[in-house]
Amino acid sequence: MIRTRGLKKTYASEGLAVQALRGVDLDLAEGEFVAVMGPSGSGKSTLMHILGCMDRPSAGSYKMEGRELAGLEDDDLSALRNRMIGFVFQNFNLLPRMTALENTILPMAYSDLDLIQRAGRAERALKRVGLADRMDHLPSQLSGGQQQRVAIARALVMDPRLLVADEPTGNLDTKSADSILDLFDSLNDEGRTVLLVTHDPKVSARCRRVLTLTDGRVVTDRRLRALRARPRKNA
Amino acid sequence: MNWTSGLRISLREMASHRLRTSLTVMGVVLGVATFVTLFSLLEGDLEKSRMWLSESGGLEKVSIWGQGLKKEERLKMRPNRSRGITLGDYRALQRSLDLVTAVAPGVNGKGAVKRAGKESEPNIHGVTDAVLGLDRYEVARGRFICDLDQIHHRMVCVLGSKPVEELFGNEDPLGKTVTIEGLPLIVVGVLKKHSLMYGKWNAFEWKNEICYVPLTTYLARGRGNDRIDYLSLRVLRTERMAWALDQARNLLLWRHGVEDFKIQTQQEWAENSRKQEIMITVILGIIAGICLLSGGVGIMNIMLASIKERTREIGVRRALGARRGDILTQFILEALALGIMGGLVGVLAGAGLVGLLTLLPEQAAVMHFKPVAFAFLSAVLICLSFGIYPAWRASRLDPIEALRND
Numbered sequence: 001m002i003r004t005r006g007l008k009k010t011y012a013s014e015g016l017a018v019q020a021l022r023g024v025d026l027d028l029a030e031g032e033f034v035a036v037m038g039p040s041g042s043g044k045s046t047l048m049h050i051l052g053c054m055d056r057p058s059a060g061s062y063k064m065e066g067r068e069l070a071g072l073e074d075d076d077l078s079a080l081r082n083r084m085i086g087f088v089f090q091n092f093n094l095l096p097r098m099t100a101l102e103n104t105i106l107p108m109a110y111s112d113l114d115l116i117q118r119a120g121r122a123e124r125a126l127k128r129v130g131l132a133d134r135m136d137h138l139p140s141q142l143s144g145g146q147q148q149r150v151a152i153a154r155a156l157v158m159d160p161r162l163l164v165a166d167e168p169t170g171n172l173d174t175k176s177a178d179s180i181l182d183l184f185d186s187l188n189d190e191g192r193t194v195l196l197v198t199h200d201p202k203v204s205a206r207c208r209r210v211l212t213l214t215d216g217r218v219v220t221d222r223r224l225r226a227l228r229a230r231p232r233k234n235a
Numbered sequence: 236m237n238w239t240s241g242l243r244i245s246l247r248e249m250a251s252h253r254l255r256t257s258l259t260v261m262g263v264v265l266g267v268a269t270f271v272t273l274f275s276l277l278e279g280d281l282e283k284s285r286m287w288l289s290e291s292g293g294l295e296k297v298s299i300w301g302q303g304l305k306k307e308e309r310l311k312m313r314p315n316r317s318r319g320i321t322l323g324d325y326r327a328l329q330r331s332l333d334l335v336t337a338v339a340p341g342v343n344g345k346g347a348v349k350r351a352g353k354e355s356e357p358n359i360h361g362v363t364d365a366v367l368g369l370d371r372y373e374v375a376r377g378r379f380i381c382d383l384d385q386i387h388h389r390m391v392c393v394l395g396s397k398p399v400e401e402l403f404g405n406e407d408p409l410g411k412t413v414t415i416e417g418l419p420l421i422v423v424g425v426l427k428k429h430s431l432m433y434g435k436w437n438a439f440e441w442k443n444e445i446c447y448v449p450l451t452t453y454l455a456r457g458r459g460n461d462r463i464d465y466l467s468l469r470v471l472r473t474e475r476m477a478w479a480l481d482q483a484r485n486l487l488l489w490r491h492g493v494e495d496f497k498i499q500t501q502q503e504w505a506e507n508s509r510k511q512e513i514m515i516t517v518i519l520g521i522i523a524g525i526c527l528l529s530g531g532v533g534i535m536n537i538m539l540a541s542i543k544e545r546t547r548e549i550g551v552r553r554a555l556g557a558r559r560g561d562i563l564t565q566f567i568l569e570a571l572a573l574g575i576m577g578g579l580v581g582v583l584a585g586a587g588l589v590g591l592l593t594l595l596p597e598q599a600a601v602m603h604f605k606p607v608a609f610a611f612l613s614a615v616l617i618c619l620s621f622g623i624y625p626a627w628r629a630s631r632l633d634p635i636e637a638l639r640n641d
Contacts, residue, residue: 054554054635075558082556093551093638097251107555109244154555 001161001193002028002051007060009046009216020046022216023060028195030161031227033188035204036197038213045166047213048197052085052164053077065161082110086155090167092147094139100126100150101135107158125153129183145176152183163187163194169203181206245569249576252541259537260577262530263618267581267610268588270523274606275589277515279599283438284508286431290371290442294473294501297335297480299466299487302497317491322454322461324490328468331486334479339365339467342453348398348446350413355398357446359415361453361463369467372442377409377424384449388456392420395445396428418456420448433600434593476500527613531621534573538566538625549629550637563630570622571615578614582607 007024010017020043028034038044049055050062053069056077062069064084072080081087094103104122113121126135129149139147148168155163165184169177185206188194196207204210208227212220249256288294301319325340332338344359364379366372374393384391392413399408408422426447429439437443454461470479480498487496542549549562557565585607589600 049635052554075560078553078556078558078561081554087554089638093547093554095548095551097247106552110552110556110558110561158556 001030001065002026003061003063004051004057005061007047007050007057007062009043009050009055010058020216021050021057024213024216024218026211026218028193029227031188031191031193033184033194033208034196035207035210036195036213037199037201037204037210039199042213043216044197044213046216048164048166048195051162051195052087053080078110082107083158084161086152086158086160086163088148088151088155088163088165088168090170092139092144092151092171094147094150094154096139099136099138100131100142100153103139103150104153104157106154111158121157122153125157126150128156129153143176144172145179148172148176148180149183152180152187156187161193163192165194165196167198167200168196169198169200177203242568242572244565245572248569249572255537255541256573256576259534260530260573260580262533263527263574263577263614264530264581264584266523266526266528266530267578267614268584269526270519270610270613271582271585271602271607272588272592272600273519273523274610275585275600275602276592276598277512277519278603278606279433279601281512282601283431283599286439288501288505290429290439292369292371292467292469292501294505295470295476296369296501297468297470297476297483298499299468299483300497300499301464302495304493304495317493317495319462320464320466320487320496322463324487325463325466327486327490328466328483332468332479332482334471334475334482335468336471337365337369337469339363339369340450340463340465341366341467342450342458342464344415344446344448344453344457346416348392348394348402348413348415350402350411353402355401357395357398357444359446359448361450361457362447363450366447366467369469372445373427374424375427377422379424380447380449385451388452389449390418390420390452390456391423391449393424393426393447394422395426395443397440397443398446399425415446415448416457433598434595436593436596436598438597438599473502476502523610524613527610527617530577530614531617534570534618535621535625538570538622539628542566542625542629545629546632546637546640549632550634550640553632553634554638559630562632563626566626566629567619567622570618570626573622574615574618577618578611581614582611585610 004024004026007021007026008019009021010019024047036044036047046055050057056072057070060070069077069080095106098106101119101122104125105118108118108121123135126132129152131146131149131153134142134146139150142150163184168184169180172180181203184194184196196203198204205224208223208225210220210222210224211218299320322340325338328335329338340363342361344361346359348355348357348359360366362380363385364381367374367379377393379393380391383389394408402408402413403411408425411422412419413422414420426443426445429442431438450463468479468483470476480500484498488494552562586602589602592598592600
């Protein structure tokens, strides 16, 4: 599904050119569950941002389903994020004055889905993450684990091909973290491709494949378990 | 993203920050309220003076007043020195001017009108019946002063509604006797009441404070000569005003030998008041404009602060697929909604203020659609234009940086 060749990213920081990625070649098949590991400054966040279409590479090629994304305009990337990619963040990033349902509806405000569909889709997504009874709660009325579930529902609501999670369990206690990882596991079982950025080996151990980055390069690429053979369900 | 969902997002945001929102629009509210109030006051004044113009005879009225002479003119004076404006002048003008349709002579009287211990102090004038048409009066009851009154120097008078109220209350004044300076006069007529109400204040009350007596009666009893204080003329056509004025001036100059009189038209007055009007409008416009601009700066200031505070939200929205244009639209709609709200509240506040002001004595204020609409639209436009820059800043935020923001 994803194929990068020679992916490079250079930042200008205080007059110095910082090379965050120094040529990453990566192939991700449909339905993979990949952990990206590495020390801070290794470029894993940059890689996640580029793969998540939040950022553009300085050089190299990034193809998603055969389509070259490296030279796309900002608006095209926005549309791709909306339709193809679901983001989950370490600090949940829910909008505090909106209920769980409204937060889940949010991505659809930037799509051309009609209004009648929106609430139904959001409700289904919240049911999928097990929060059918918390739809009208504000984020402040939910536990950390529940907030992260809302965030996952929000990431799922546009039915994206790729879920990108940045330290999704970093702010959670062990029990909640486990249940969130279970959720990712089951989403992957349904055939969704999941890219998980973490520095926690316990988290990466739950994935099927682990990439380790150092100094902007992929240094190890281990496959822990085989890819699920089941094809992705079309919701 | 479409406009309706954008507007919904903006309204939500405003509703969830009620204090911030109301502080933001305060400047605009004050600006609009100031604008509406000032222009209502101005408009009231204009209406008052327009009505005054027509109620005091319109543009076709010309007044001639006696005027003192300068030293050098006094030296040039003919031996048969002028006695000022006299009844003779009145008759001469009436006989010989073909561009003038009516001439009304008049004297200003002094003193109070008394009856049975009650007293009223209207303006007392000795007049002929020509004054009715020239000064726009109508008889409500009884009759006006007639030629027979003049010939026989009859002791009669016609009262305006104010002295009638003060002297008679609910009694019928017709046929009753009042006294002026000890002289008894029979009330033969009552004039129609004039009113132009602003709240409880009648802007035309001055017209009702009047007492007319026959000119000849007044001259014979009160003065003992034939000098009169003023002449009012009505010209046939205002386009030929200049010729009519020349005629009147030439005739009087020939009769007097010196220019001991002043001819005044209402046109000059109207022109002066128009000039003043324009000046006041410009000044008020500038004041209100400054108010509105400061409101706009307030909007911009708070919007910049709000965008800083909401950086992470912008980042989240961008990550979820909002295009730059969506963010721009969202914040511009917010500015627009603020402008509409501020404008509406401002118009309402202005209307309230105008209502309060008309409760004050002698204050005319009228709200007209045009200045109100203008104030509202400028508020909306100013908010919109001052919202563009913050909205543009918001839309240019880098989503990754925005998400890192705490």
